[in-house]
Amino acid sequence: MRARGGGGSLSRRAYALLLAAYPSEFRREYGREMELVFAARRREESAALARLWGEALLDLALNAPREHLERFGKGGGLMKTLRTAALAAAAYAFTLLVVAPLFARNVGSLPGFLASLFDALISTGLIFNFVYLLLTLTRWRSGVGAVRLSLVVTALFVAGLITLMVVSLGSPARLNFNVYATQVLSLLFWFTVHLWWVRRKGRAVPPATA
Amino acid sequence: MAGADPEELLPLSPAVFHVLLALADAERHGYGIIKEVEARTEGRVRLGPGTLYGSIKRMLEQGLVEESGERPDPGLDDERRRYYRLTGFGRRVAVAEAERLSGLVASARAKQLLALAGAGL
Numbered sequence: 423m424r425a426r427g428g429g430g431s432l433s434r435r436a437y438a439l440l441l442a443a444y445p446s447e448f449r450r451e452y453g454r455e456m457e458l459v460f461a462a463r464r465r466e467e468s469a470a471l472a473r474l475w476g477e478a479l480l481d482l483a484l485n486a487p488r489e490h491l492e493r494f495g496k497g498g499g500l501m502k503t504l505r506t507a508a509l510a511a512a513a514y515a516f517t518l519l520v521v522a523p524l525f526a527r528n529v530g531s532l533p534g535f536l537a538s539l540f541d542a543l544i545s546t547g548l549i550f551n552f553v554y555l556l557l558t559l560t561r562w563r564s565g566v567g568a569v570r571l572s573l574v575v576t577a578l579f580v581a582g583l584i585t586l587m588v589v590s591l592g593s594p595a596r597l598n599f600n601v602y603a604t605q606v607l608s609l610l611f612w613f614t615v616h617l618w619w620v621r622r623k624g625r626a627v628p629p630a631t632a
Numbered sequence: 633m634a635g636a637d638p639e640e641l642l643p644l645s646p647a648v649f650h651v652l653l654a655l656a657d658a659e660r661h662g663y664g665i666i667k668e669v670e671a672r673t674e675g676r677v678r679l680g681p682g683t684l685y686g687s688i689k690r691m692l693e694q695g696l697v698e699e700s701g702e703r704p705d706p707g708l709d710d711e712r713r714r715y716y717r718l719t720g721f722g723r724r725v726a727v728a729e730a731e732r733l734s735g736l737v738a739s740a741r742a743k744q745l746l747a748l749a750g751a752g753l
Contacts, residue, residue, distance in 0.1 A: 444682075452689065455662050456681035458713060462663045481680025489686060 433471075434461045437478060443486040445493045503559055510555050517548065538600040542608035550576040550612040569616040573609060580605055636721060638728040641694065647687045650677060652696065652718065652726040659700045661713040662688070688716060696722035 437460045441453045460478060467474055522544060529537045554572040557563040563571055584605070644652070654660060654668040666679050679687075691697045700715040718726070740746055 448685075448689070452685035454712065455714060456685055459663045459666065459681045459684070463666075477678065477680055481682040485680070485682030485686050489682075 433464050433475075440478070440482055443482055445489050447493070448489050506555070507559060510551070513551075514548070517544065534598070535600050535604070538598070538604040539607065542601075542604040543611065546576060546580060546605060546608040547612055549579055550609070550616075553579075554616060565620050566617065569613060569620055572616065573613045576612070577609055580609070636695070638721070638725040641696075641725050642729055642732055644725070644729045645687070646677070647679060647683050648691060648696075649726070649729055650679065651684070651687055651691065652722060652729070655697060655716060655718045656723070656726060659715045659717040661715050663713070665716070691722070695719055696725055 434457060438453070438457050441449050441456060444453070463474055464471075525540055525544060529541070532540065550572055553575045554568055557568045557571060584601070650669045650673075651665055653672070654665045660668060662681070662684055666684060669677050669679055688697065692699075696719060697716045698719050700717045737746070
C-alpha cells in the first residue's frame with residue numbers, strides 16, 4: 423500500500439509540474455482542483471497508468487494552448503490584432519514596393535519643397551506608424567497616449583537621423599532648410615491623423631465600464 | 633444573463649452540453665461531473681481536467697453555471713472541492729440545445745438513417 427501511495431504522490435507532483443503549461447491565472451483558479459481530479463483518477467485507475475497519462479498529456483496539449491490564446495485575445499480580440507497586423511504589413515508592402523519607387527522616379531520633376539515634403543511624409547510615416555503599431559499591438563500604450571509617445575519616439579529617431587546626416591556630410595556642409603521644415607510638417611501631419619483617428623474611435627465606442 | 637437569448641449560445645460544444653446534463657439533476661464537484669458523464673455514456677466520454685475546467689471557466693463567464701457554497705455532506709466530502717450548479721439561464725440553454733439535437737435526430741429519422749443504422753447497413 424505504501425509503495426502504491428508513493429507512486430500516486432509522485433504522479434500527482436509530476437502532473438502539478440505539467441500544469442505550468444497553463445496561464446498563471448487559470449492555474450491559480452483551477453490548478454488545485456485539476457490536481458485533485460488527477461489524483462482521484464490515479465487512485466481509482468492505478469492499473470491503467472499508461473492510459474491515464476496518455477489522456478492527461480493529450481488533454482494538456484489540447485487545452486493549454488487554447489487557454490493561452492483566449493487570454494491573449496481578451497480585451498481586443500486575437501483576430502482583430504491579427505487583422506490589424508496583416509493590414510499594416512500590406513500597407514507597408516504597398517508603400518515600399520509601389521509608392522516609394524514611383525516617387526523616386528518622379529522626384530526630379532517636382533519642385534524642391536514638394537519633393538522634400540513627399541519624401542518626409544513617406545519616411546516619417548513609415549517610422550511613426552511602425553512605432554504606433556508596436557505600442558498598440560503589444561498593448562503597452564493605447565489611445566492618445568500611444569499617439570503622443572509615437573510622436574516623441576519618431577521625432578527623436580528623425581532628429582538622430584538628421585544629426586547623423588549632418589555629421590557625415592561634414593562641416594560646413596548643411597542640409598537644406600526644406601528638409602527640417604518638411605520633417606516637422608510631416609511629424610505634425612501623422613500626429614494629427616492618428617489623434618483624429620483615436621478620438622473618432624473613442625467617440626464611436628462607448629467605454630466598457632461605467 | 634437572465635434576459636439573454638439561449639439560442640445565441642447554440643450549438644454548444646459536446647463538453648459543455650455534457651457538463652450541463654451532469655448538473656441538471658444535482659450539484660457536483662469537478663470529479664463528480666467527470667464520473668457522471670462517464671457513467672451516463674458508458675465510458676465513451678472521458679472529460680480530461682483541462683477540458684472540464686476550461687469549459688467550467690467559460691460557462692461561469694457566460695452565466696450557465698455558478699459555484700455553490702453548500703456541501704451535500706461536509707463530513708464525507710473534501711472541503712477543498714468546489715461544487716457547481718446550473719443557473720436558470722444554464723437550464724434554458726440546456727433545454728434549447730436538447731431541442732435542437734432532438735430536431736436533428738427527427739430529421740435523421742425522417743431520412744431513415746436511424747432505421748438503416750439499426751439494421752447494421
